[in-house]
Amino acid sequence: MTDAPILPILLHPAPILRAKARAVAEGDGPRVSDLAARMLSTMYKAPGIGLAAPQVGEALRLVVLDVAKEEDPAPMVLVNPEIVAASTELAVREEGCLSLPGQYADVERPARVKVRYRALDGSRQEIEAEDLLATCLQHEIDHLDGVMFTDHLSILKRNMLIKKFLKEQKLKSREAM
Template structure:
């Protein structure tokens, strides 16, 4: 895939990252968008990408937890969390829209998500560990929520100031 097929990833504080995405209508073909989103995610590199992160305000998420050449992408159309465990898990999260910024985030340890696949078929996926965190992180994007929203105001402000400083120094390079 060439760079021409990649989409620019929006960075904080772009207001589109705080907007709620609209459902993908029945019959809307998002196959081409999902393929371009996967290419963009792999090139970044990342393990998940939500459509709002590339300026598409639709409820579409791509995920691939594979770290090697064995790709195993999951495309979720209109995903929604339908069950979550009472047990919590804390893990380090980062985000392609906040490059280079990481923090410990506590979320439900396990989730069940209902979605449609690219053929329109209803599906469910259950995840724990990294998959659970990734599903929740990406679905949050569809609702205008960022992982930094789970941090204390102090930690969030420190991280956002560091991001702004890093982006300014990159502009000067």
């Protein structure tokens, strides 16, 4: 785990959550390393298993995640990740989001994916994933394209979930006064 300073996590409906993030360029290197460390700290503190740069206000194609058991962390940093293959077989898994805290729904996605990305050192990497890791990768890469897990739900379910979230946020802000 990392002890870098944490970042504020943006909540729905922050506009950057709906914007397409730009690719990380070569000149972004040192900034991206620092951002990745801070994102990991933020993700672990939340606690969560994945975090995309737009969720902390950075419109960059950068994702951090860790689906390992808490006592045996295995953090991953993916720069400019892209899904290059997905199975036709689908799987349903309950998803939540640090930008919609407390809201969960079953989401259907491809059961397996292959993701190509760059590591922080610039090396090209590829990972084939299934189960929780496949879901997490798809969820976080969606964030880089301005897509939230609620977009995979029926309009009725999506509206109910978002309405409930906004109502809870309103109550919290009243209590904080």
